[in-house]
Amino acid sequence: xxxxxxxxxxxxxxxxxxxxxxxxxxxxxxxxxxxxxxxxxxxxxxxxxxxxxxxxxxxxxxxxxxxxxxxxxxxxxxxxxxxxxxxxxxxxxxxxxxxxxxxxxxxxxxxxxxxxxxxxxxxxxxxxxxxxxxxxxxxxxxxxxxxxxxxxxxxxxxxxxxxxxxxxxxxxxxxxxxxxxxxxxxxxxxxxxxxxxxxxxxxxxxxxxxxxxxxxxxxxxxxxxxxxxxxxxxxxxxxxxxxxxxxxxxxxxxxxxxxxxxxxxxxxxxxxxxxxxxxxxxxxxxxxxxxxxxxxxxxxxxxxxxxxxxxxxxxxxxxxxxxxxxxxxxxxxxxxxxxxxxxxxxxxxxxxxxxxxxxxxxxxxxxxxxxxxxxxxxxxxxxxxxxxxxxxxxxxxxxxxxxxxxxxxxxxxxxxxxxxxxxxxxxxxxxxxxxxxxxxxxxxxxxxxxxxxxxxxxxxxxxxxxxxxxxxxxxxxxxxxxxxxxxxxxxxxxxxxxxxxxxxxxxxxxxxxxxx
Numbered sequence: 001x002x003x004x005x006x007x008x009x010x011x012x013x014x015x016x017x018x019x020x021x022x023x024x025x026x027x028x029x030x031x032x033x034x035x036x037x038x039x040x041x042x043x044x045x046x047x048x049x050x051x052x053x054x055x056x057x058x059x060x061x062x063x064x065x066x067x068x069x070x071x072x073x074x075x076x077x078x079x080x081x082x083x084x085x086x087x088x089x090x091x092x093x094x095x096x097x098x099x100x101x102x103x104x105x106x107x108x109x110x111x112x113x114x115x116x117x118x119x120x121x122x123x124x125x126x127x128x129x130x131x132x133x134x135x136x137x138x139x140x141x142x143x144x145x146x147x148x149x150x151x152x153x154x155x156x157x158x159x160x161x162x163x164x165x166x167x168x169x170x171x172x173x174x175x176x177x178x179x180x181x182x183x184x185x186x187x188x189x190x191x192x193x194x195x196x197x198x199x200x201x202x203x204x205x206x207x208x209x210x211x212x213x214x215x216x217x218x219x220x221x222x223x224x225x226x227x228x229x230x231x232x233x234x235x236x237x238x239x240x241x242x243x244x245x246x247x248x249x250x251x252x253x254x255x256x257x258x259x260x261x262x263x264x265x266x267x268x269x270x271x272x273x274x275x276x277x278x279x280x281x282x283x284x285x286x287x288x289x290x291x292x293x294x295x296x297x298x299x300x301x302x303x304x305x306x307x308x309x310x311x312x313x314x315x316x317x318x319x320x321x322x323x324x325x326x327x328x329x330x331x332x333x334x335x336x337x338x339x340x341x342x343x344x345x346x347x348x349x350x351x352x353x354x355x356x357x358x359x360x361x362x363x364x365x366x367x368x369x370x371x372x373x374x375x376x377x378x379x380x381x382x383x384x385x386x387x388x389x390x391x392x393x394x395x396x397x398x399x400x401x402x403x404x405x406x407x408x409x410x411x412x413x414x415x416x417x418x419x420x421x422x423x424x425x426x427x428x429x430x431x432x433x434x435x436x437x438x439x440x441x442x443x444x445x446x447x448x449x450x451x452x453x454x455x456x457x458x459x460x461x462x463x464x465x466x467x468x469x470x471x472x473x474x475x476x477x478x479x480x481x482x483x484x485x486x487x488x489x490x491x492x493x494x495x496x497x498x499x500x501x502x503x504x505x506x507x508x509x510x511x512x513x514x515x516x
Contacts, residue, residue: 010230010238014258019132019512020239022224022444023265025142027490027501028134029205030162031263033212034509037129038164039077042069042105043121060119061109064089065101069119077125079510084475087503095494096474099503106502107158122164130512133257134214135222135241141205143269148287149199151322154355157196159499160204165211167196170204195354219243222255227262228446229483237262237485241444261485261512268465268491270441275314275434279386283314283434287322290433294330297430309428310335310376312391314383315435316345321361323433324375333374335427337381337393342366383434384424391432394424439464440492447482455481455488469494476511477504487511 019035021028060066068086078086087097092111094100108116138145153160157167209215224241236258245251272285284290294311301308311327313320316338327334338345342365352359369375381395440463442452456463457471459481470488471480477493479486489495489504 010232010236010258011256014238014256016258017131017133018259018516019130019261019263020237020257020259021132021134021263021265022227022239023142023267023490024134024136024138024140024218024220025144025265025267025490026160026162026205026498027267027495027505028136028142028263028265029140029208029212029214030502030505031265031489031508032132032134032214032217033163034079034505035130035132035512036212036214036217037125037127038122038212039079039125039128040105040120040122040163040506041077042072042074043119060104061112061114061116062090062104065104077123078120078506079513083507083510087475093497094500094503095469096472096477096503098475098477098507099495099500102503102506103499106163107499110159110499120163128513130509130516132217134218135224135239136218136220137223139202139206139220140209140218141202143267144198144202144205146286146288147198147202148291148322148326149197149202151198151287152195152357153198153201154195154318155497155499156194157200159497160196160201162205162208162498163502165204165208167204170207170211171200224444226446227264227444229448229485230258231483235260235484237483259485261487263487263489263508264442264445264470264479264492265489266440266442266492268440268496269438271439272434273437273439275383275436277383277385280434282386282388283432285434287319287326287433287435290323290431291326291330293431294327294332298330298332308332309389309430312337312383312393312427312429312432313435314338314433315437316340316365317435317437318358319435319437320433321358323435324361324364325357328374332430333376335376335378335391335398335429336365336369337378337383337395338365339380339382342377342379382424383432386432389428389430391427391429392424393427397425398427455479463492465491465494465496472504473507475507477507478511 021031060069072081072086083098087101090097090100090104092100094103105119108114108119136142161167209218221244222241224239226240228238230236230238239257239259239262242252242254245253274280284293297308310333312335313323314337324334324336345362345365350358364372364375365377368377376398378393378395378398381393383391384394385392442463445452453459453462455470456468458468461468463470470492472478472488472493473480477487477489479488487508489508490501493504495501495504
């Protein structure tokens with residue numbers, strides 16, 4: 001056991017609270033409103049004429065779920081019911097039955113294209129509120145606050161909603177914190193609203209805090225540096241970090257919380273994956289920084305009346321496709337390098353009718369750019385090195401290639417490790433974006449084992465939301481391979497879509513309430 005992993009005593013300056021939530025994205029906000037006292041119960045809908053009222057209290061399209069709902073008391077909070085029994089046998093795209101259960105209640109028949117009102121009703125029970133704090137690096141909304149605002153969500157607007165505030169009502173300015181299903185307005189749970197911009201989603205999550213009255217629990221601008229078990233009889237955890245001040249580093253204020261319950265909700269995109277090639281620090285790792293750089297380069301070439309070099313985009317996922325779209329929108333030639341064959345690409349799984357922009361990029365990747373003079377696709381290609389203004393690639397040659405001899409005469413500062421590479425071609429580039437996925441950043445978690453991999457379903461591999469999430473109890477979302485009191489929500493627990501995060505939040509809140 002490593003000495004740093006277990007604290008020895010509660011510092012005098014530590015603030016005690018019942019729950020600390022690390023992260024302030026959709027998962028954290030869903031949990032916060034539950035801990036603040038908002039609790040869901042089953043809504044009894046009026047039966048059709050001549051029918052027995054109890055037999056049609058819920059009328060869920062899933063007959064097996066409907067049968068279980070009939071025996072559940074409609075006025076009782078779900079946090080007080082047997083969630084494991086209610087969720088039994090449910091199947092779908094979420095990892096846990098509880099995530100499927102809450103999605104099925106909030107959006108009955110959504111996957112079948114049905115637009116039915118929520119079967120949940122929300123009531124504020126102030127006497128059940130749990131003292132807690134939500135710590136986030138930026139404004140409420142997590143990663144949604146850092147995304148390029150112009151890109152569209154993959155999910156429908158109604159699937160981006162959090163409990164108690166429908167997206168439609170919020171857009172119309174009629175949203176409130178009422179107890180109706182989905183926030184009032186009788187909104188449909190299935191496909192209403194279409195896709196929306198990331199900017200709109202970010203504003204919605206920021207406004208959600210006020211709509212649900214949870215602002216007093218939210219601390220923004222907070223960087224958590226350590227979460228460690230105290231190892232005492234109380235089962236306490238210490239959560240330490242600092243709050244960024246307006247004056248920068250000199251204005252940082254340290255904080256320390258002592259708590260019995262820590263909820264990890266830091267999402268999946270804090271650490272972009274790296275290729276480990278020379279000069280990789282020159283590459284952009286997110287769409288916003290790439291767009292800012294391209295705008296600056298475009299202004300320079302416009303003033304000089306010259307033509308810019310291509311933009312190199314490395315990667316084959318949706319983020320890389322967004323970068324291709326952004327570069328072409330600004331008039332830059334695009335050099336698109338990816339390791340896989342075209343038939344293996346993620347973009348091929350998206351229906352063209354709903355995602356026309358990604359379908360267009362896939363078409364370009366598939367034909368190699370033959371029909372697009374300003375685009376060149378390089379499948380089965382690897383980035384070998386970067387220098388200012390140049391990129392070294394192995395794989396099929398492109399019309400944008402530049403010989404290594406020309407580069408050496410133009411820039412004799414290439415590192416020895418780069419010049420030893422005898423495979424590939426140099427390309428002149430205006431900018432490079434390496435967008436090959438991301439992973440969670442759990443370096444703040446100081447456990448007795450010393451390795452966060454041990455929390456995953458497969459402890460021999462790093463935590464990955466899609467393929468190897470943290471191993472949690474399917475109902476309480478308690479982390480199984482960790483000291484008591486640690487929970488994981490959202491992508492960390494495998495719930496990678498916003499529509500499924502409510503299940504985990506309900507599970508955590510119910511488990512904490514039962515221990516009070």
